[in-house]
Amino acid sequence: MKKEISVLMDGELFEDEAEGLLNQIKRDSAAHKDWEIYHLIGDVLRQPEHIHCDLSAKVRERMQEEPVVLAPRGHAVKQKIRTVALSAAASLVAVGVVAWMSAQITPETFPQVAMQQAALHPASVQIKPRSSDYLMAHQEFSPSMDMSGGAAYIRTVAYGIDGK
Amino acid sequence: MRMRAAFCGLLLSVAANANAESLDWLKVVAFAAHQTDYSGVFVYQYDNRIETSRIIHVVEADGEHEKLESLDGPKRKIIRHHGQVWCYINHKMVQVDSQQVRIRFPAFLPEQISTLSANYRAEQIGVARVAGYNAQVILFEPKDNLRYAHKIWADTGSGLLLKAAVLGDKNQIIEQYTFTQLQIGGNIDRSWIGATAPGDSLPASQEVIKGGTPINSGWTVDALPQGFKKTMEIQRPMRGRRTPVTQIVFSDGLSAISVFIEPDDGDEDNVSGLSSRGAINLYHKVVAGQLFTVVGEVPARTVIQVLDSIRYKDK
Known part of the structure; x- marks a missing residue:
C-alpha cells in the first residue's frame, strides 16, 4: 500500500489506477495517514526552514469544536x-x-503563512538590558547613523537600560 | 533590430539613472543629518510597541551636539558630541562610549555607495507628506534575503530624513520611525549644551576614558554573507567589563553587523541564544570560555550564519 501511495505521489500511475487508489485512501484511515505523512516528508525535504509540524489534525479538531x-x-x-x-x-x-x-x-498562501510564523518567532525574545551595551557599541559604526543621525540611537535605549 | 537594441539601451540607461539619482538622495540625506539644526518629536514603532521621543540636533563651532529624550515610559536620555556618548543610567548621566577612530564626515564614502548598489536596488517610488513637509520616498530593495528592505522619506527641501521603515521579506514592517513634528533651522534650544544644570553635568567616565584601538585580532568570519565588507576592527573598553572587548564591524552599505569577542565572565545573561528589538537581532554563544556576540540590523538568519562561522586564524 505504502509503495503504491509513493508511486501515486510521483505521478507514475495511470489515471484509472490513481482514481482507484485515491478512493481506497479515502476509505482506509491508515492509508490516509500514510498519504499525509508522505506529503509532510515531501514538504520538509523541499522547505526545511518552514515546516515545523503536522497541523492538519489539530486544525480539524479545532474546527469540530467551533460552533456552526x-x-x-x-x-x-x-x-x-x-x-x-x-x-x-x-x-x-x-x-x-x-x-x-x-x-x-x-498554493502560495500556505508556505507564506508558515514563513511568517517562522519570522515572528525570534521577535518573542526581547534583547536583555545588559545587552544594550552591545547595541550602543554597534550603533556608532552602523550606516543607519549616516542617514538618521542620533535618532537611530533610539534602538539602543528603547525601554530602558536603567538599573543595569 | 538596431532600433530595439537602441530602445533597450535607452531603458537601461534610464534605469541606471534612476538608481544613481536615488543613491544621490542618500548623500543629500546623510549631509543634512549632520549639517542641519533641527528639533522635533518622532514616533518609533517596533515589536508591537510605540514610543515617542524628542530629538534636538545643533551644529556649533566645536561640532555636532545632539540630545535624544524619551517622552513616555521611564526617563531615558542620550547626549552625543564628537563620538562621545552619555546616557542617563541610574538617575545620572554616565559616559558610555567614546570613539575617536571613526572619520565622521563625509558620511557615505564612494566605496560605501558602490557596496550599497551591489546589494540593493534603489528606486524613487513617489512623493508623500510627513510632519507637514513634502518628502521623496525611496525604496532600497535587497537582492537576497540576508538583509532587510529599507524605505526612506526625505524632505525635498532640507534633505532631512522624515520617516524610515525597515521591511521584512513579506513587506511587513519590522520597525519604523516617523517625525510627527519637526522644526528645521530657526531658533532652537541650546541651553542644554555644556550641561549647565548641576545634576546634568557630563563627567568623563573612569571606565571608558579612551575609545577603541585598531587591531588585527586574528578572528575571521568564514561564511560572511555576500556583500558585507569589514569596515572596522578594534579593541575597546566596555562598561562593566574588566578586559577589553574585540569588535569587528562589517557593512553592506545600508546595514551593519558587529562581532564582539571577549572572555566569558560567567554572567547568567551570557547564555547562548537569539534575541531581537525592532530591526536589530542579537545572537550570543559561549564557546571554549569565549563569549561571542553578533549584533546587526539584519534578519536572524544572517547573525546566526555569521556567529557560526567565526574562526581563529593565525595573524
Missing part, C-alpha cells in the same frame, strides 16, 4: 417563515464565504 451558526435561533414557531428566509440568506452568505476562502487558498 448559520441561522438565528428563537421564536421558531411565530416567525417560522422569517427564520427559513434568514437561514436561506445565511446559507447563501456561508456559501459565499466558502467560495471566497477557497479562492484565497492558492
Whole structure:
C-alpha cells in the first residue's frame, strides 16, 4: 500500500489506477495517514526552514469544536417563515464565504503563512538590558547613523537600560 | 533590430539613472543629518510597541551636539558630541562610549555607495507628506534575503530624513520611525549644551576614558554573507567589563553587523541564544570560555550564519 501511495505521489500511475487508489485512501484511515505523512516528508525535504509540524489534525479538531451558526435561533414557531428566509440568506452568505476562502487558498498562501510564523518567532525574545551595551557599541559604526543621525540611537535605549 | 537594441539601451540607461539619482538622495540625506539644526518629536514603532521621543540636533563651532529624550515610559536620555556618548543610567548621566577612530564626515564614502548598489536596488517610488513637509520616498530593495528592505522619506527641501521603515521579506514592517513634528533651522534650544544644570553635568567616565584601538585580532568570519565588507576592527573598553572587548564591524552599505569577542565572565545573561528589538537581532554563544556576540540590523538568519562561522586564524 505504502509503495503504491509513493508511486501515486510521483505521478507514475495511470489515471484509472490513481482514481482507484485515491478512493481506497479515502476509505482506509491508515492509508490516509500514510498519504499525509508522505506529503509532510515531501514538504520538509523541499522547505526545511518552514515546516515545523503536522497541523492538519489539530486544525480539524479545532474546527469540530467551533460552533456552526448559520441561522438565528428563537421564536421558531411565530416567525417560522422569517427564520427559513434568514437561514436561506445565511446559507447563501456561508456559501459565499466558502467560495471566497477557497479562492484565497492558492498554493502560495500556505508556505507564506508558515514563513511568517517562522519570522515572528525570534521577535518573542526581547534583547536583555545588559545587552544594550552591545547595541550602543554597534550603533556608532552602523550606516543607519549616516542617514538618521542620533535618532537611530533610539534602538539602543528603547525601554530602558536603567538599573543595569 | 538596431532600433530595439537602441530602445533597450535607452531603458537601461534610464534605469541606471534612476538608481544613481536615488543613491544621490542618500548623500543629500546623510549631509543634512549632520549639517542641519533641527528639533522635533518622532514616533518609533517596533515589536508591537510605540514610543515617542524628542530629538534636538545643533551644529556649533566645536561640532555636532545632539540630545535624544524619551517622552513616555521611564526617563531615558542620550547626549552625543564628537563620538562621545552619555546616557542617563541610574538617575545620572554616565559616559558610555567614546570613539575617536571613526572619520565622521563625509558620511557615505564612494566605496560605501558602490557596496550599497551591489546589494540593493534603489528606486524613487513617489512623493508623500510627513510632519507637514513634502518628502521623496525611496525604496532600497535587497537582492537576497540576508538583509532587510529599507524605505526612506526625505524632505525635498532640507534633505532631512522624515520617516524610515525597515521591511521584512513579506513587506511587513519590522520597525519604523516617523517625525510627527519637526522644526528645521530657526531658533532652537541650546541651553542644554555644556550641561549647565548641576545634576546634568557630563563627567568623563573612569571606565571608558579612551575609545577603541585598531587591531588585527586574528578572528575571521568564514561564511560572511555576500556583500558585507569589514569596515572596522578594534579593541575597546566596555562598561562593566574588566578586559577589553574585540569588535569587528562589517557593512553592506545600508546595514551593519558587529562581532564582539571577549572572555566569558560567567554572567547568567551570557547564555547562548537569539534575541531581537525592532530591526536589530542579537545572537550570543559561549564557546571554549569565549563569549561571542553578533549584533546587526539584519534578519536572524544572517547573525546566526555569521556567529557560526567565526574562526581563529593565525595573524
